[in-house]
Amino acid sequence: MAPRHSEAETGIIGGSGLYDFSALEEPSEYRLSTPFGEPSDRIVVGGLRGRRVAFLSRHGRRHQHPPSAVPAAANIYAMKYLGVTEILSVSAVGSLRDELRPGELVVPDQLVDLTRGGRTSSFFSSGLVAHLPFADPYCPRLRRLVLDAVRTVPGTVSHDGGTYVCIEGPQFSTRAESGLYRSWGMDVIGMTAAPEAKLAREAGICLATIALVTDYDCWRQGEESVTADLVAEVMRRNVAAAKQAITSYVDTSPPARHCDCHDALAQAILSDPSAVPDADRRRVDLLAGRYLDEHQPARD
Numbered sequence: 001m002a003p004r005h006s007e008a009e010t011g012i013i014g015g016s017g018l019y020d021f022s023a024l025e026e027p028s029e030y031r032l033s034t035p036f037g038e039p040s041d042r043i044v045v046g047g048l049r050g051r052r053v054a055f056l057s058r059h060g061r062r063h064q065h066p067p068s069a070v071p072a073a074a075n076i077y078a079m080k081y082l083g084v085t086e087i088l089s090v091s092a093v094g095s096l097r098d099e100l101r102p103g104e105l106v107v108p109d110q111l112v113d114l115t116r117g118g119r120t121s122s123f124f125s126s127g128l129v130a131h132l133p134f135a136d137p138y139c140p141r142l143r144r145l146v147l148d149a150v151r152t153v154p155g156t157v158s159h160d161g162g163t164y165v166c167i168e169g170p171q172f173s174t175r176a177e178s179g180l181y182r183s184w185g186m187d188v189i190g191m192t193a194a195p196e197a198k199l200a201r202e203a204g205i206c207l208a209t210i211a212l213v214t215d216y217d218c219w220r221q222g223e224e225s226v227t228a229d230l231v232a233e234v235m236r237r238n239v240a241a242a243k244q245a246i247t248s249y250v251d252t253s254p255p256a257r258h259c260d261c262h263d264a265l266a267q268a269i270l271s272d273p274s275a276v277p278d279a280d281r282r283r284v285d286l287l288a289g290r291y292l293d294e295h296q297p298a299r300d
């Protein structure tokens with residue numbers, strides 16, 4: 001069965017360790033195809049406390065997509081197609097600060113993109129140019145609500161704000177790089193926040209991230225005694241806390257009917273719509289069609 005365009009309101013993108021969301025009631029699975037390729041995996045849509053929620057595993061349920069190959073544009077497009085207006089993105093991260101301890105949760109407010117340019121980081125390319133404001137990469141409204149939800153999880157320490165530095169990977173950073181990021185004021189490190197957040201903004205979808213601190217990045221000497229078992233145990237507890245936080249969020253915060261993110265494209269398209277080739281127009285019609293229509297010159 002083909003999904004409806006209003007299939008879900010809230011999207012969840014799960015990172016390492018979060019491959020399913022079994023709390024979804026009466027789940028349906030959709031394998032979607034988009035003008036930007038296929039999403040990481042089937043998207044599971046179901047009910048959660050009366051809300052329609054769409055879940056997608058960022059790396060695929062078998063963790064088959066390395067960070068550089070995560071089809072972020074297809075993932076965000078598919079969420080938009082399903083009607084999603086807000087995404088809770090969950091990511092495992094390394095800590096660059098003493099005070100951000102393994103097992104704690106961070107709701108970042110800033111992002112530095114150090115990926116190497118090989119990822120599709122925009123829906124708009126030749127033929128149709130758009131420049132979006134991205135000073136606040138995470139939706140301030142949703143971020144605040146998610147932070148409130150994270151704080152309700154018993155026994156979990158959470159942190160308000162922080163800068164997520166996104167590296168290309170798949171290797172972890174060198175000790176010199178780790179020290180460099182610290183000197184720049186970065187707080188947590190991961191490999192997938194970009195371009196996901198950029199694409200969500202272009203798609204007019206609010207996005208906030210729950211960053212799960214798995215371990216200290218390599219800057220901290222003396223962490224070699226950390227065992228794989230210990231890291232796995234921290235990740236298991238983190239994922240459980242993230243699931244609780246998401247359920248709490250859904251319980252307490254109905255999706256906003258309007259947020260500035262939803263109209264981020266309104267003033268962003270620079271190309272003359274009448275000069276946009278049909279093929280380029282069709283690719284982004286779901287995302288930008290109404291703005292292009294508004295800009296159509298009046299007929300005589």
Ligand SMILES: [Zn+2]
Pocket residue numbers: 139140141142205206207259260261262
């Ligand atoms: Zn928003």
